Every structure is written in structure tokens, then in C-alpha cells.
Amino acid sequence: MDAVQICLAEDRGIHHLDELVQVGVPLVRGAIFAPRNVRLTDNDQPVVFQASPTVFWPDGSIRWLTVSLLTSLQPNETRTLALHTDGGPAQLPEWTPSYTNTDNSLRLELGSNSVELRHGTLAWQSRGDGEEPEGHYRVCLSDSTHATPSIKEAQPWRVLEQGPVYTRVQSEGEWADDQGNRFSRYRCTLTFFNQGKTLAVDFCIHNPNRARHSGGLWDLGDPGSIHFRSLDIIAEFPEMQTSWVKERPEETPYFQPDEAALKLYQDSSGGENWQSRNHIDAEGNLTTRFRGYRLYSGANPIREGLRAEPIIGLQGKSIGAQASVKQFWQNFPSALSARGQELQVALFPADSATPYELQGGERKTQTAYFNLTGDNSALDWTQHPIVPVIPAAHFERAEAFPWFKADAQPGPLEALLRQGIDGPDNFFQKREVIDEYGWRNFGDVFADHETLYQKPGEAPYISHYNNQYDAIYGFARQFALTGDRRWFELMDDLARHVTDIDIYHTEEDRAEYNNGLFWHTDHYLDAHTATHRTFSRHNDTSSTPGQTGGGPGAEHCYTSGLRYHYTMTGEPASKEAALDLAAWLKTAHEGVGGLLEQILLVKKNDLPKFKALLNRERPTSHRYPFTRGTGNYINAMLDAWLLTGKPEWMNQAERVIQATIHPADNIEKRNLLDVETGWHYLVLLSGLIRYLCLKQELGQRDEHYTYSRDSLIHYTRWMIENEKPFLENPDILEFPNDTWTAQDIRKAMIVFQAREFDRPLAKAYTAKGDEWLEHVVARLQQSQEAHYTRILVILMQNHGSQSQAFFALKQPETESEQSNRRYWHPNEPRLTWTGIALRVLGRLTKGLLNFNPAREKNWLNARLDR
Secondary structure, three states: OOOOOEEEEEOHHHHHHEEEEEEEEEOOOOOOHHHHHHHHEEEEEEEEOEEEEEEEOOOOOOEEEEEEEEEOOOOOOOOEEEEEEEOOOOOOOOOOOEEEEEEEEEEEOOOEEEEEOOOOOEEEEEEEEOOOOOOEEEEEEOOOOOOOOEEEOOOOEEEEEOOOOOOEEEEEHHHHEEOEEEEEEEEEEEEEOOOOOOEEEEEEOOOOOOOOOOOOOOOOOOOOEEEEEEEEEEEEEEOOOOOEOOOOOOOOOOOOOOOOOOEEEEEEOOOOOOOOOOOOOOOOEEEEOOOOOOEEEEOEEEEEEEEOOEEEEEEOOOOOOEEEEEOOOOOOOOOEEOOOOOEEEEEEEEOOOEEEOOOOOOOEEEEEEEOOOOOOOOOOOHHHOOEEEEEEEHHHOOOOOOOOOOOOOOOOHHHHHHHHOOOOOOHHHHHHHOOOOOOOOOOOEEOHHHOOOOOOOOOOOEEOOOOOOOOHHHHHHHHHHOHHHHHHHHHHHHHHHHHHHHHHOOOOOOOOOOOOOOOOOOOOOOOOOOOOOOOOOOOOOOOOOOOOOOOOHHOOOOOOHHHHHHHHHHOOOHHHHHHHHHHHHHHHHHOOOOOOOOHHHHHHHHHHHHHHHHOOOOOOOOOOOOHHHHHHHHHHHHHOOOOOOOOOHHHHHHHHHHHHOOOOOOOOHOOOHHHHHHHHHHHHHHHHHHHHHHHHHOOOOOHHHHHHHHHEEEHHHHHHOOOOOOHHHHOOEEEEEEEEEEEEHHHHHHHHHHHHHOOOHHHHHHHHHHHHHHHHHHHHHHHOOOEEEEEHHHHHHHOOOOOOOOOOOOOOOOOOHHHHOOOOOOOOOOOHHHHHHHHHHHHHHHHHHOOOOHHHHHHHHHHHOO
């Protein structure tokens, strides 16, 4: 196999000194089975690196490998590395990191530096060799009254990974108030590299409480929220004499001429809409006080500006220390200060107008950097880190994305997608409209399509998209195709936002909510104080008929983008999020087994079918609705299987498929042409196709495969005979806009993909897919709505398998396999009195076997807001 090219390009005009670079590399099936068989070179010279597999092929070979290395680049320099899988010798470092764990502390030996971390604390110290400074670090939290919560139930520091490039350690625990009650949780992850001279601190503060969300409304001020005044990382260094600051990495440092403290405080984004209604507290009061940032000497402001990318430091005779914060201004309020021998990184500074409210189940992770050298450019790279680029041809060769063609000539559809980064209303410009910045908002996408029906001159709704239709996946795919770092930034920013803010990180609410994903904020209404949680008390009614509240819902859950973010970056939080969402979807559909829960499922799912039998109707025996919620459920099971390799996830996907669809379904009775709700079946069919492709990958053309394949054929043959563009009859639509035009691309891509499973009708599929795709592109080229977020994301999610880019099965089916119909009853499955009785009996038996009075009480209390 040819070496994988990894391009590192400096395009911001700054020095990158000993930057830690991590990149996920997809590998061809069977290429390597262990990281030791990989080596990395730069111009044929060996490079020291660290490698960790993240996903495996069914044969046990590595499917994705996270590669980490240290690199230095001059301004505007480009360097191309080569990753070889030929088993040659890897470059070994001149030193080997090690650690010692005792009852009291964890000690790391990192070449020229050592670090000691005290168990049960958020404190550690580093000691350098020779003239290097000794640093003492601690993390400090203050509550809304400026009191300091104490740490309790802290896990000992543990080594997550250690290698020649970096050592990563972590501790988790809780803060308690003065009564000993839990205040909040935390997770602190430390990554030491550059022989311990550089440290990255990823700190997550988490409110594990449930929100009370009375009436299904999720506004700020909820009793489940916690309020705190500040969160700081403080580092002390001896033998320092002066302090300095750079407001941007390319600037010359400003040295403080006296002993007064230096502080740079970012109060708002600095954008034109810095006073946006996006930044309000529970009472609706604006929390930003001035535009941009101010630099203080002591109590006196000496400079001000808009968007700071600062590095702050201390300098001794021959030693130094410095600190910075990743995406400093974007996650405002933020502050850096230097006083005497102390550096303070304020992730949540006390300077803000009001205390911070962390909603129930909400968390926030931020990254600070420290460097223990005298070079005041050592952390410049932290403001604009390198984005490694792998050629699109390798993504195709490694089958990293489905229906991916690296050499396809860009056409009008691709031109529409490019508007997302090059157009006047691109995704970066969208952020400016409602000032989609600040610690809670940054990374999310402005749902500007919700402004379509606003009056001229009216302020745009504060509307958040929350990864609907899997924008993360769309951004990841476009980055792989184009190598344009802007797509990577959109993917990375959104994934980090979703994993912290949009997922309901609690175990204390109702099971069908815990760890679920909040969907986009309410259609054509302002979010007000609901932040990213859909329903607000300030809206008299929802835009969804009959709904004025609710919570996380399966109809709006997407996991594939999080899976790709994990494999492309190695970020463990994204893997954790995808698996949490998969488990949540399973719980939301299947329950956890309590008696009251099973009785409720009988009422919701079985009683309607019982009534139908009484009315002499003939309901099907399908257990799951034919909706996008079920499609998302199947897709999440497949993502969980890919991430873990555990067969129970694939088995569950198969159970859901066989209880949802049948090769002999009476499609007319499905009412799929009722556009407002019927279109959801397209999401389900997409999940079915993905399942079939993974079964092909496994080499399993078994009963489940054949059943699913023929179910697909049954529906796609109906599609090419009956489906028409959604806007062909606009009068039946509540909002007849060009979002429906974008949705038509789902039909085109489904028939393009399905033709390989139904070759006798391949020409008919191709003709219909071409017709629908040409309709979508032609109409959107003339549309004034084509730049809207929802339209672009739908196009990105369904981009790839056009008629000139056939998806070819690795082992094409024979004619006998394609005609196999042996594994199912030839008639649509119907529910009988016996069937419904057995189903109800099964539920009640499950509930009785799992009966526990405390569980039943908790289940009931979670629904009574107690």
C-alpha cells in the first residue's frame, strides 16, 4: 500500500513551535493490525509519533488510526509527511516517559521535566531541569456568593495514555457546598508534551442535576440550575521578575514596566452585534457590558480592542512561563492575568456582569495551555492550530465515507454547497448575525431559515440549529472532499458544542430524556431564555400544532457526525457522546423495564392497536413507527456497532428493522404521500441502505440481509412510480418553502443507492434519480433561500452518490441471490388478538420481573416534577 500523505500547512503567518498535532487516518481493510506496524517520515527522515487505533474493520485490522506528533513550522511553510504501513522500523525517542503511582500522588517523569499530582485534589506541580522553573498549579471555583466549594469524591489521578509524544492523565470528582451537598461535577484532563515543557488543560465543569422543566419548558432560572461566580486555573512560578502580554500572536509583547498586575479581559465577542439578545440571563437582562476586550495595568485600562487572541507570560533572568486559552474571544467572557509570580487563566472570570448559570444536565469544557520556556512565541500556535489534511483520494481508497468520489468534477450541486464557506451568507458570517458566540453558544449554527417569515426590519429570531440533519457529518464530508480547513473548523466547533451543551447530561430525569439530544429551537419563534433547549415559557404556543413543550426527542438525534469527529480527531468526548445517544435511543424506544413504564407503553403503543382490532380494522404487527425517529434509531445502532464492534448493537438494528418494515407491506396504507409527515420514511430507508452496506462489509448475506434488501426494493420500486417533487402541490404544505426542494435530494440519493440492490431496474432508478436531482439543483440555483442553514445541511447530509458515480458492491450479488425470497411470509404481517395479548403480557411480565418500589417511585417522581 502506498504511504498516506499528511499535509501540514501554516497559513496564518505565525511561528508554530513544538505544536502537538493529532490526525485521524483511515486505513484500507487488512493494511495493519497493530500500531507498531506503522512508521512516519518527513522527507524520508523518520519522525517520532504516537499512534492509537480508534475503529477496527470486521477482520480485526485497524480502520482508523489517530496519529500524534510534535511539529514546528515557519510562517507560511508547508510540509508533507508520509505514514507507512509496511512494518518498517519506527523512530524511537532518546528518552522514555514513565510514572509512579502511590497512595498520595501520581509522579510523571517526562524527559527534562517531572510532574507530581496529588490525589484527591485539583493541584499539581512541575519541576524542570537545571534553570527551568518549578510551577505550582491549582484549579479554583467560587460559587455565586464567592464562597469556595470543597472537593469530595475525587478519583485518583490516572494515566490515560503515555508515549513518546505526550502523556495524558485525568481525574474526575465533585465539588460540595458548605453543607456537604453536591455542587457540581468536574473532569480535568492534563496533556504533557514537549518533554513536559508544554501542558494542555482540558477542564469540564458539569451540572449533573436534572432540570425541573415544568410543563416541558426549559428556561434559564430553572431550579435544577447551579450558579457560580468564577472558575480559574492559577499557576505560580518562582524567580520571575516581569510580566508581558500579546493581544495577538503576531504582535510584539507588551512588557509591564512596574509591579502592577496585567489583565486582559474579554467581555463580549467584539462583533457588530455584541449586544445581541443571544446574551441574556434568566430575567432577560443583557450580560455583555462593553464591546470587545480591555487590557488593564492594575485597575487602569490601558488598551482596548475587539477580538483578542492573547498570550500572557512571566519572565525571569533566563527562564519564563506563559499561558493562553483556546478560542479565547469566541468563548467569552474570558480573562488572562499576570501578577508577580502568578499566572491566572480565568475560564469563567469573576469580572462578568452576572454569575454563570449552568443548566441541569449542561456542561462546558475549555482548554488552557501553559509553557515553561523563555520563548514568548512558544504558544502562538494555540490561537491558530494546524489542521492536517489527507488527500481525498485516500479517503476514497480507505472507504472512509460511503458513496465518496475523490475525482468527481464539481458540478452545480457542489457550487451550492460552496456557498456554505464562500458565499456572502456563509456559515461564519451567519455567526455574526445573532452573535453566535460566548461560552454557551459558540460552535452552534444559526438557524437562519427560521427568519423566513419575519417582517422586514424585524430583529432576527435567536434560533439555534443544534446539529439537525447532522451538520457535523456534512462538514466532515466536505472537509475530506476538499481539504479546506474551514469545513474542519465548522465540524470541530459544532461537535464540541453538541457534546457539552446540546446533550442532556443527567441520570436523574425520566429515562427517555436522560443523555438525550435537544433538537433545534422552536420553529419560527425566538428561543428567549430557553437557550438551546427548544421550548420557552415566553412563547404562548409552539409552532408544532398541539405541542407547547417537550424534551429530547428521537426524531432529532444524529450520531454519525460525532462518530466521524471522533475518528478524524481522536476526541474521546465525541465517541462518548455518540454511544450515550445510542443508549438513550434504545432506552427511549424499549424502556428500562419498570412496571409503571411498561403499563405506559401498553397505553401508548398497544391500546391503539387493541382499539383498531375492536373496530374490525387489520393493523400490522409492526412495533415501531415508520418515521425518521426509527430511522435515527437504526442509524445510531449501526454507529455504536462501528465504534465498539459489539454485536448487540447490530443485532438490535436488525430487530428494529424486522419490526418496522416488510417486503410485502401495503404501502398505500402507510400514507407516505401525506407530505408533512410521510416524508420521514426517507430517513428510515437511508438507514436501511446503510445497514445493507455494512452487512456486505461483514460478508453476511443472511436471512436478515435478504429480508432487508427486499423490503428496500419493495419501497424504492414504489417510489419511482409514485413519488413527485414535494412542491408540486404546495397547497397541502403548512410552510411551502424551498426546504422541501432540498428534501427532494433524499429521494434522488436513495434511488441512486438502491439500484445496486435491484439491478433489473437500474436504468429506471438512474433516470428517476437524475430527474429529481436536476429538479433540486435547478430550483435552488434560482432560489433566494438556497443559502439558508437547513437547506445547505440537508444537501450536505445527502451529498455523494450521483448517477455518474455508481456505488459498486465489493462482491456483487448473483442473480440467484437477488431473486431469493425464501425467508419471509409472502403477505404483510397482521396483528391478531393472540398477538396483541402476547405483546401486552410480555410487557407486564417484564415489568413484574423488574419490579422495585424505589425505582417505581423515582419513575413517577421524574414525571411529576418532584
